[in-house]
Amino acid sequence: MEVEATPTTAVSSSGGAAQLPPPGPPAKKKRALPGMPDPDAEVIALSPKTLLATNRFVCEICNKGFQRDQNLQLHRRGHNLPWKLRQRSGKEARKRVYVCPESSCVHHDPSRALGDLTGIKKHFCRKHGEKKWKCDKCSKKYAVQSDWKAHVKTCGSREYRCDCGTLFSRRDSFITHRAFCDALAEESAKARAEAPPAEDGSSAAAVVPPPAPPPPPPPAPHHAEQRNEPETNATEPVQFAPPPPPQVPALSQTSVSAAKVSASSSSSVAGTSQSLLGGMFAPSSMASARQFPDLVGGVGRPERALPAKPPSLCLATDASSSIFSAPVSAERQQFAPPPPSPSPHMSATALLQKAAQMGATSSSSSFLRGLGLDVSSSSPGASSSGQQQHHQEAMQVSLPDTSLPQWPPRLETEPAPMLSAGLGLGLPYDSTGAQVCLPELMMGQSSLFSGKPATLPELMMRDGRAVVLQPIVQRLAPPKTFGAGRGAQTTLRCQS
């Protein structure tokens, strides 16, 4: 299956003649490429203004604008058009896909276009717009009003709590977790030892939504007083009945790791206490009401009550009681400024220029060194403390004394904060053992290349001169931070 290198093109034009669907059952539907919904679709690129314009559909007769095409059609009927004008152009038959106007966005690429206008509008608002809609209960923010509405409906409404303390918003996740959780194993062990097990309703508590928790300082006393009540009831040996609505926002911002920690530490905790809450908190002694103020107050003294868990696990200092683990953290973390990305200062051209000067290396270890990569290390940057480090590792090469002939000197003066100087690999050698100098390298005449004229450097040049580059360079936009498109550059008011 061939894959086209160029996606189905640029602005408002398509890559093929419009095709009418075959009559009757299609013999063989054209199989879309992975990730490409419809190769014949017409790609539409709208400007942000047009995209968000509320009345995109305009009646050609009276110029009245409508939000939706259906509404426009209804309206047009009212004009009593003669038969010919009633038909719309054949363009409607073709599927349309829309790209995001934000150039750094992944959906700016036609092969990742979205299939409907509403979808791309919402995406644009969500990703590149300002989040103007805020949930009262959990302070999550949304750029699209319908997202906000949908969230508010479900916020805090359903929570499933496992004996180990983890909270779930999705029932399937809860069931799966519970099946494998240590807490269940212990319960069964206890049950077998003591009494016939009660109905398994203990954790499937669809609890009443907890009252919106106040901002950080107050939760401590607030929780203490609420928890005292359930605690006094929960001292039977086998506690399977659901506790009164737990007011515990069990997850903190680092809830993903917290959940993991809670699961693993529950095994060390369990077996010694018998109440549900005790199982969550007390490492060695029976949880009692008296201990709670200690625990609650123990945000700063985690070692006593919560041996392995971060203190914020049980006593979420974060006001949000939302039990969405990953998504919530994601939301919050997205608001923090994203870490600086690599190569913000290098334009495409500059990078290619530098690449073009690199010579070939013959052995794989120097190949790696030349690239500044070390495949044996743990990751492409994951272990680093930031992209900066990763970046500097990559560019530790030194400028040789055999200078670069004739290459525009601008390269040396070009600001390149991520790189320390140029090359250290040496220039390629041709079959006679002489060093090949750059212009030849550029032109790809060297015998090093296996007969294929298409090389990266050549790709930038015509006639052995940097002709193509000059115009490119002149048109260089000021360097943009890669991936910086996330923050809203303009204020967008997004509704629905």
Next chain:
Amino acid sequence: MEQELRTGGGGNLRAAHSSVCFSGGLIDGPRIQQLLLHCATALESNDVTLAQQAMWVLNNIASSQGDPSQRLTSWLLRALVARACRLCGPAGATQSAAARAPAPWERAMSVTELAEYVDLTPWHRFGFTASNGAILRAVVGSAAVHVVDLSVTRCMQWPTLIDMLSKRPGGPPALRITVPSARPAVSPQLDVSDEEIGLRLANFAKSKGVQLEFSVIKCGCPSPSPTSSPPKKQAALCQDLASVLSDRQSLGLRDGEALVVNCQSWIRHVAPGSRDAFLDADADLDSPSLATRIAGCFDFHWILFDALDTSAPRDSPRRVEHEAAVGRKIESVVGADDADGAERSESGARLAERMRRNGFAAVVFDEEAVGEVRRLLSEHATGWGVKREEDMLVLTWKGHGAVYTGAWTPN
């Protein structure tokens, strides 16, 4: 001066006279893809210089902690570098996998971590939900059900099935779950044995009032060592599977049971030639051309990367594990040109065709099952959708097909 990228000679990337120029400014998605393809072409033609140059540029762009494009590029680049090193010669290149310390995402997970991993996005659970719906319908009236489970997610699918069965009007059937001891050596890796999983599942089932019998079939060959080459592993696995699946006795089939064979992400590990017997990723990644496969990888895997970006923070360990899992798949797809040694997934359409050829008829998913799937998707980020495609269900992210699932029954 042209603003767009263009390649001459139609879609054939190996055309000798490509002239490409990048207009100034940002390197973004299409340009990254172009670079990757150039790199692939260079590798295919043994042009080390060009490959190195392209990699150099890519290395500047890629980041495993950046945005989805950067992250995906970093994994693709890793795979390309690994392949290039083999190209340059074995001398002094990469240390063997066994020698270096495992990265954080490579270490084995606990069961609860795996449960979390599986539920980060609907990627896996989509198939679970749809399949369970189909299974439920298929075993109506049966007093005994036997599930032979060939999955990479180690029984994560079954708790919800057990739950559904426990509520079946008329009472639950007696359930048996059988897993083979051999499995593809891919992530996610668990730190507990199959037997332990079985124990917990049985425990859970009991708490729900469902009788569960769990068995592990010992496969003939011992597990291939981690250092054996992919083709050998592949062959060993095929052999194991074939021997297990064809032997009624070893499977422990019993009369009067409804038999369900659950195949999740396994098909791709079985060599194309012997795939005759469906949760799998919806992409044809088995072209003999490296460039095509890379383009396919980029076009397909960005879907999950983008979805993960919406569902988890950048430093989320579960997210990184997902991305690393994709990275491994990419390495497999990129690494070897002959399909026998590596992971080669095929699209839903092709699998369906294969099943039909072998005498199976598709079972349509009923509205209830689809409803359950929709309910599941509504619990996740906006952007996930489901569509029907020729008797199969396809999970979509922002309209792009991601994962397909199908059910078949013998004619």
